[in-house]
Amino acid sequence: xxxxxxxxxxxxxxxxxxxxxxxxxxxxxxxxxxxxxxxxxxxxxxxxxxxxxxxxxxxxxxxxxxxxxxxxxxxxxxxxxxxxxxxxxxxxxxxxxxxxxxxxxxxxxxxxxxxxxxxxxxxxxxxxxxxxxxxxxxxxxxxxxxxxxxxxxxxxxxxxxxxxxxxxxxxxxxxxxxxxxxxxxxxxxxxxxxxxxxxxxxxxxx
Amino acid sequence: xxxxxxxxxxxxxxxxxxxxxxxxxxxxxxxxxxxxxxxxxxxxxxxxxxxxxxxxxxxxxxxxxxxxxxxxxxxxxxxxxxxxxxxxxxxxxxxxxxxxxxxxxxxxxxxxxxxxxxxxxxxxxxxxxxxxxxxxxxxxxxxxxxxxxxxxxxxxxxxxxxxxxxxxxxxxxxxxxxxxxxxxxxxxxxxxxxxxxxxxxxxxxxxxxxxxxxxxxxxxxxxxxxxxxxxxxxxxxxxxxxxxxxxxxxxxxxxxxxxxxxxxxxxxxxxxxxxxxxxxxxxxxxxxxxxxxxxxxxxxxxxxxxxxxxxxxxxxxxxxxxxxxxxxxxxxxxxxxxxxxxxxxxxxxxxxxxxxxxxxxxxxxxxxxxxxxxxxxxxxxxxxxxxxxxxxxxxxxxxxxxxxxxxxxxxxxxxxxxxxxxxxxxxxxxxxxxxxxxxxxxxxxxxxxxxxxxxxxxxxxxxxxxxxxxxxxxxxxxxx
Ligand code: SF4
Numbered sequence: 212x213x214x215x216x217x218x219x220x221x222x223x224x225x226x227x228x229x230x231x232x233x234x235x236x237x238x239x240x241x242x243x244x245x246x247x248x249x250x251x252x253x254x255x256x257x258x259x260x261x262x263x264x265x266x267x268x269x270x271x272x273x274x275x276x277x278x279x280x281x282x283x284x285x286x287x288x289x290x291x292x293x294x295x296x297x298x299x300x301x302x303x304x305x306x307x308x309x310x311x312x313x314x315x316x317x318x319x320x321x322x323x324x325x326x327x328x329x330x331x332x333x334x335x336x337x338x339x340x341x342x343x344x345x346x347x348x349x350x351x352x353x354x355x356x357x358x359x360x361x362x363x364x365x366x367x368x369x370x371x372x373x374x375x376x377x378x379x380x381x382x383x384x385x386x387x388x389x390x391x392x393x394x395x396x397x398x399x400x401x402x403x404x405x406x407x408x409x410x411x412x413x414x415x416x417x
Numbered sequence: 418x419x420x421x422x423x424x425x426x427x428x429x430x431x432x433x434x435x436x437x438x439x440x441x442x443x444x445x446x447x448x449x450x451x452x453x454x455x456x457x458x459x460x461x462x463x464x465x466x467x468x469x470x471x472x473x474x475x476x477x478x479x480x481x482x483x484x485x486x487x488x489x490x491x492x493x494x495x496x497x498x499x500x501x502x503x504x505x506x507x508x509x510x511x512x513x514x515x516x517x518x519x520x521x522x523x524x525x526x527x528x529x530x531x532x533x534x535x536x537x538x539x540x541x542x543x544x545x546x547x548x549x550x551x552x553x554x555x556x557x558x559x560x561x562x563x564x565x566x567x568x569x570x571x572x573x574x575x576x577x578x579x580x581x582x583x584x585x586x587x588x589x590x591x592x593x594x595x596x597x598x599x600x601x602x603x604x605x606x607x608x609x610x611x612x613x614x615x616x617x618x619x620x621x622x623x624x625x626x627x628x629x630x631x632x633x634x635x636x637x638x639x640x641x642x643x644x645x646x647x648x649x650x651x652x653x654x655x656x657x658x659x660x661x662x663x664x665x666x667x668x669x670x671x672x673x674x675x676x677x678x679x680x681x682x683x684x685x686x687x688x689x690x691x692x693x694x695x696x697x698x699x700x701x702x703x704x705x706x707x708x709x710x711x712x713x714x715x716x717x718x719x720x721x722x723x724x725x726x727x728x729x730x731x732x733x734x735x736x737x738x739x740x741x742x743x744x745x746x747x748x749x750x751x752x753x754x755x756x757x758x759x760x761x762x763x764x765x766x767x768x769x770x771x772x773x774x775x776x777x778x779x780x781x782x783x784x785x786x787x788x789x790x791x792x793x794x795x796x797x798x799x800x801x802x803x804x805x806x807x808x809x810x811x812x813x814x815x816x817x818x819x820x821x822x823x824x825x826x827x828x829x830x831x832x833x834x835x836x837x838x839x840x841x842x843x844x845x846x847x848x849x850x851x852x853x854x855x856x857x858x859x860x861x862x863x864x865x866x867x868x869x870x871x872x873x874x875x876x877x878x879x880x881x882x883x884x885x886x887x888x889x890x891x892x893x894x895x896x897x
Contacts, residue, residue, distance in 0.1 A: 216507040219665070222720035223488045229726060233482040240471040240677070256690065310704025316621050316655065336691035349705040350654045350696075354647065355621075372691075373676035381637040381672040382501065384702050387679075387695035392647040394609055395687050396560035396576055397583050398451050402605040405559060405613055406620070407647025407694060 256337030260390025285323035291348030324358030365417030428756030458688035480733035497638030501700025511541035535629025557648035572752030626652035685737035718771035740797035762797035788814035
């Protein structure tokens, strides 16, 4: 008996016996757009989705991280092991996570939050993208804690979705984040805060 | 067999179900409110992109390319997923897909699985099949949870509980959610919080998760899930084993194609610039996420649909649900009247095609009635992000019904006539004026039934009786 794979592929070939021709895909949509100040636009659009957004000077980053954590009252933080050491500010208990020594889910769940960097940010949609690369950690560390503080370098901000995808490696685990967890399931209105982090704070540093 | 899983067992034909739905004033109110809100928002989200029409054309062309070379892209996807440590399974129909999934869950030693909303698994009735096999499936989407706890059926692709308003949801949670506070209010944020608390423990201990897929990239083996709440991320990241069930047509050729769909989909569906979370993974990533990944490629009527030269365009659908939100018939009847997991205009063209092989007479009669559940106003085609000409397919499928069943098909004629009246208040008033002399049929101010052809309309709806000034009112106006 033919395998299901052979049966399904056979059905497809039979269904296409009229040999429909594949059209050329028109790629005349915008790859980039004149969006003006993309950093400002990113800040505005991320804030539109109720992320807390602050623009800070790169050199002040440790102090700014400290003040964000103090304002939030967060004292037990999770971070990927390769987070820059200067970001691990004093006055906070840091638990470091790496694939070789993963934190138990319980620890993540009981923490006050997580601090990471990102791979790229999209101005037009107010999106940050994590690719499990440098200072971003395993996917679970930015998922279970209720508060995510994310550092975006100004030179990581691009204008459009096509620009962002072109800069990403598709075989890495990717997470696109646009504002805190939300739902539109009740009367189709966006409500923040379901299963993912309910509080997203973005520091744009340049 | 006999059971066609695309439809719900024992569903009446569309006109019959529509009559019940139309009598439900609460349902109509909830629907009109929700679809009205989303329509306005969608227009704004779409209006922001100057190249929207070009994106639609690109989306259409990419999907047509996929369909024209489906065997090539699927085998390419299979190779890429396998190379990255995933396992690919092929399923001819619902029964086979369910069997594969149940076998995998058993092999993982689990008796409970967490699920993220997926049309494909709803289509094949996976939850019921798992239940029968001794595995309980926990829906983790807020709306699916509302449907599951309320022992209800979904009524919208994107917002399955759209027919419920906030106070009904509060009542369902209070009555059925273990640990829900009796003082739970109907504030959406508080309802969401209750769901969060309810599901958190399940997520943190789950061994197996089941998902659908919005897209899968043939070149790289990358699978994409688009969501809002984070329950998707939980399912895709925490459990040891991940099983993804995906319709054959969800494959896209290359990574670059996502730059089109990740713009078209969120703006068309939730009317957002971007949905809160999109997850992408390729096979298994050591040290990050599930250690086992299975991808089930589902036919279940898709290849039969592909064989129809006009009807195959329905396979371009990216399940955004924009066509539901603009459909005057959907807005009045709700999703459950379509008797299938695919409601609204897309359901009217997809369900009859996916289910065409049924040998159950009841199902066959429902499927025959569906292409008539439309007024052919064309609004669905205008909003469709992949430019599916839904009216064209409807007309084509109606032709097929008539050809198959040359004898008088009452459901067809009834629905066509009723929807003609239903779509426009002007036509409705016109129909009322025509029928003015018949107001004597009214009891307590409601016309219950009018003679044919108006019965097609009154059978589906309580019609306010044509106004007739009472004698006392006339007296007061003229003498007082
Ligand atoms: S048919 Fe078009 S508008 Fe309707 S759900 Fe599918 S993609 Fe969206």
